Amino acid sequence: MARNPLKDSLAVVGVGSTPYGRDLKRTELSLALEAAIGAIEDAGIDRQEIDGVCGTGMDPLAMGGSGFLTLQGALGIEKTTWQKNGWLGSCFVYAAEAVFSGLCDTVLVVQAYTRGPGMSRSAANDPFRLRAAQQRMAGQVLTGQSDFARRWIHSGEPYAAWMARYMHDYKATKDAFARIAVNNRTHATRNPRAAMRTPITMEDYHASRVIWEPMQMLDMDVPVDCAEALIITTAERAMDLRHKPVYIHAMSLGGSRVGEYYDNSLGWTDNSLWISLAGLWERSDVTIDDLDLFFPYDGYTIDTVGCIEAAGFCKPGEAGDLLASSWDAEANILRLGGHTLLTTNGGGLSQGRAGGFNFYTEAVRQLRGAEGERQVPDARTALVCPGSSFFHDPASVMLRTD
Template sequence: MARNPLRDKVAIVGIGSTRYGRDLGRSELALGLEAAVAAIRDAGISPGEIDGICGTGMTPLAMGGAGFLSLQGALGIERCTWGKNGWLGSALVFTVEAVFSGLCDMALLVQANVRGANMSRSAARDPYRARAARYADVGGDVGLGDFAKRWIHSGEPYAAIMRRYMHDFGVGKNAFAMMAVNCRTQGTANPEAILRHPLSLADYEASRTIWDPMQIADMDVPCDCAEALVITTAERARDLRRKPVYVHAMSLGGTRIGEYYENFAGWRDNSFQVAHRGLWERSELSLADIDLFYPYDGYTMDAVAITEAAGYCGIGEATDLFRSSWDASRNLLMLDGRVPVMTGGGGLSHGRAGGANLYAEAARQLRGDLGERQVPGASAALISIGSFFHDPSAVVLRA
C-alpha cells in the first residue's frame, strides 16, 4: 500500500449551496459569497477563523489569480496563510493538502459558476466572453447560434471519444443512456435540481443530436450556482457543531499527454485510470466498502469511463455492468445491486457546478442530512471528478 499519512486526518465540517438557475442575474462573486457564508454558518465558526481559501470556477473567481483574494476581501478576513485557485476535482485535493500540511488550519473552498443565459450572449455584450474568444483556439462563434453547443468549453472532443468507445468495444449507446436516465431520476427527487421532469430510455433516444453521436441528454446543464465547503483537521472538527465527514484517501491523475484535448492516450492511460490507481493504492477500503458513487457527468462519456476506471467492471464493459445493475421499475442504477449512482442528479440534472455539487451531496449523505432522499446507513462515498485530460481526482469520503 502506498504511503497515505493524511488518511482520515482532515474533515469537511461545513457545507453551503446557493440555488441553481439558468440565469440568476448575479455575479460569480455574489454567488460564491452566499455559498461561503452558508458554509461558515453551517460549521458554526466565524469568518475570522478561516485562514485558507481556494477559489474555483471557469470564470473570474479562478482567472487572473484573484479568485481567493476577492473572496477574502469580500468576507472581511484580515489574514490568510494559504490561498489558491483550482478547478474541477483538483480544488478539493489542493485544499485538503493545505490543511494537512499545516499551511492553514481552517480552509474555505468555493466553486461559483455563471453559466446560464450568459452563455448565449454575444461577445459584444459579454466582455468576459470576448476576452475568452480572443485567446481560445476554438473560435468565438461556439454556441452563439445554438445554446446546447456551449461556449469555449464545448463538447466536440467528447463526442469523438464516445464514437471511438462505441467502435473499440463494439457497443451502442446503452451505457450512456442508462447513466443519463439514472441521473435524471435521481434529480427528480432533489428539489434543488434544474431538470426534474422524468427521462425514460425512449426519451433519451429521441433527444436532439448535438454532435453525433452525442445527444443533448448526454450533456450537463449549464447554470448559475455556487457551492462551498469548510475543511479543517480531524482534531479541530471534534469541537465543532456538525458531524465531520473525513477524507479517507485521494489522488489526482496526470498522464504523459500534457495537452488539453489534442491527444488521447487510450483507455488504459487516461487520467481517470491514473487517479483511481493512485486512490486504491492509498485506501484501506475497497469497492465493497463503498455505499455511494459519484462519477463526474459533465458528459455521460465521463461517467462511463470513470465507472470503469474505479474498478466496477473492466474497460469497455460498462454496458454489461449497467444492464445487470438496472432497476427498470425505478429507472435507476444500483451497482452490485446496492450502490446508488449520483444521488442528487449530478451535472446532468442538478446542474453544472464543476463537480462541487457531488462533493456537497456526498458529504450531506454521509452526515445523514437529506431526509427522504437519505440513503440509509451510508458510511463511505467515492467521488471522481475531472476530465480525461485535466484536473481529475478520485476521493473517498467516510462518516
Template sequence: MNLLLQRNPIKDRIAIAGLGRSLYARDRGRTELAMVLEAATAAIADAGLTAGEIDGVVGGGLHTNGIDPAVVVSALGLPAVTYWAGVRPPIGNHLTAAVNAVWSGTANAVLVYHSMYRLGRDAFRARAAAGLPDGRAIMGDGHTESEPWGLFGPTGYAAWAARYLDTFARDRQDFGLVALNGRAGAADNPGAVMRERLSMADYLNGRMIREPLCIYDMDVPVDGADAFVVTTTERARDTPANPVLVHALSMGMTAHPEEHLTASLDHTGQTVSSQALLARSDLGIGDVDVLFPYDGFSFITLLCLETYGFCNPGEAGDFLAEHWDQSRHRVLIDGRVPINPHGGSLSEGGSQGAGHLREAVLQLRQDAGERQVSSARAALLTPGGLFFNAQGIVLRAA
C-alpha cells in the same frame, strides 16, 4: 504502481466541517460574487465558525479567472488570511489544495468555493459571434480561445465516445442509462434544475449535439455556487455538524493529456488517478455505500466504471443494465449502492464536481433527506474527465 503513490499521511486527518450552497438555476439573475458569498457565509455558519477563524481561502469559478480569492476575502471581511489559492475546476483541485494547506499547517480552517455563472448563455453566444466551431473551449477547462487546434469539450468527447461504441460494438443506450439514472435522482432533489422523468425513447430522440452525444449526454449549464470549510479532524469534531473525513485524494495525467494526443482509452489520466486513489485508500470499491462518477459527459461515467474495476472494458452498459432497479428507474449496485443520487451534472446542474462533493457530504452526515442512503459510511467520487483533469476522492463518515 510506484510505491511512493501508496503514501497517504493525511488519511482521515483532515475533514469537511461545513458546507453551503447558492441554489442552482438556469438563470439566477444574480452576480457570480453574490452567489459565492451566499454559499460561503452558509458554509462558515454550518461549521460553527466566525469570519475571524477562517485563515485560508481556495476557489475560483468555471471561467479562467472566476472570482479571485482576494475579492472573497475582502467581501467577507476575513481579518487574517495566511493561505489562498486560485484554482481551476474540477472540485478535486480545490479540495486537495485546502487539505494540503491544513495538513502542512499553512492554514487552520480553509474556505473552499466554486461557482458557475452564465456558462450556457455567454459561452455559446461568444463562440457563435466569433464564428468559432462548437468544440472550441473558452470556459476555463484548461484551454483558451486562442488555441486554434485540438478536440476540446464536446468535440473531443464525442470523438472518443464514437470510438468506444465502435471498438466494443455498443450502442447509445449505454449512454442513455447514465442520463436516465441521473434524471431519476434529480426527481428526488428539490435543488436540481432538470427533474422531469426521462425515458429511453426521450433520450434517443434528444437533439443531437455532436454525434454520438445528444443534449442529454452533456451537463446542464447553470448559475450557482457551492462552498465548504476544511479543517483538522480533531477540530472538526467540535463543530456542530457531523464531520466528514477526507480519506484519500488523487489526480491523474499522462504524458499526452489532451483529447487529440491520447493514443487510446487504455491509459488515460483517469487510469492514473484511479490506480493512485485505490493504492492510497483502505477502502475498495466493494466498501463504498454511494458512488459519484463524474458525468459532465455521460461517456465519462461508463469509463469510470470500467477504469475503477466495477466491470471490464466495454461492459459498463451491461453493468448498468444488470444493476438497474426497474421500480425506481435508476441504478442500485448490488441492490444498495446508488450512483449520483442527487442527479449529477446531467440533471442537477453542471458544477464540475462541486455538486457531487456536496451530496457526498450530505449523505455521510445523514442529511440528504428523501435521498438518504441508509447507513452511508463511505463515498467514492471521481471528479473530472479522462485526460488533463482526472481526480479521485474517498470520503468517510467520522
C-alpha cells in the same frame, strides 16, 4: 499499499449551496458569497477562523478584478495564510493538502459558475451575460480561435468523438449512456436544488436531439448559475463542531503523458483518470465492495462510463453490460453490484453544471445522514471523482464517516 499519512486526519465540517438556475441574473461573486456564508454557518464557526481560501470561478477577472482578495474582503476575513486557484477536482485536493501541511488550519473552498454565452444559444443572446463575458475577456487572448485542437474548452465535439470511438472499439450501444442520463435525472427529481426535475425515460433519451453524432442533448451537462462551498479542517478540530465529521480518507490527483488530449494510439485506459483511481485504491482501506455512494464525473455521459470502468466496477468496454445488470427498472436508477448508488443529487446532467463540485457537498450531506426522504440509508462511504476522464486534473477522493 502506498503511503497515506493524511488518512482520516482531515474532515469536511461545513457545506453551502446556492439555488441552481438557468437564468438567476447574478454575478459569480454574489453566488460565491451565498455559498460561502452558508458553509460558514453550517460549520458553526466564526469566519475569522478561516485562514485559507481556494476554488474556481474566482480568477482575477471573474470577481470584479481581484479574485480571492475580492472574496476575502467581501466576507470580512481579516487574514489568510494560504490562497490558491483550482479547477474541477483539483481545488478540493489542493485545499486538503494545505491543511494537512500546516499552511492553514481551516480552509474555505468555493466554486462559482455562471452560464456563459459559449454554453447555450439563449445565453449568447442575453445582454447581461454578454456584458459579463466581455468584461471577463477584456485584455485576454481568446482561446481556440480557428485551431480545432484547442476548441475543446468551449465545445463537446471531442467528447462526441471519444464516444464514437468507444462504441466502435467495444461494440457498445447508447443504452449505457441512456441509463446514466435517466439515473441522474431520477435522483434530481427528488433534489430541491436541481435545475432539471422533470422525469425522463430511456425512450426520452434516445429521442433527444443529436448535437454531434453520436452525442445527444441528454448526454451533456446543463449550464446553470450556481455556487458550492465547503470547509475543511483537522479531524481534531472537527470533533468540537456542529456536525458529525466527514473524514477525508484518501485522495489522488491524476496525470499522464497524454496531457490534455486523448491520444487514440495509447488507448482508452491510458488516460489520467485511470492513474488517479489506481492511486486512490493504493491508499484506501475502503474497497470497492464497501462503497455506498459513487459520484463519477458527468460533464458528458462518456465521462461517467470512463469513471465506472477506471474505478474497477467492470473491465474496459464492459460498462454497458454492467449498467444493464445494475438497472433497477422499478426505481429508474442504477445500483452497481446491487448496492452502490450513483450521483444521488442528479450531477451535472440534471442538478446542473458545477464542475463536479456538487458531488462533494452532496456526499457530505448524505454521509451526515440528514437528507430526509432523499437520504441513502446507512451511507458511510463515498467515492467522489470530479474532473474529466480524458485530460486535466481528475481527482479521486474517498470520504467516510463513523
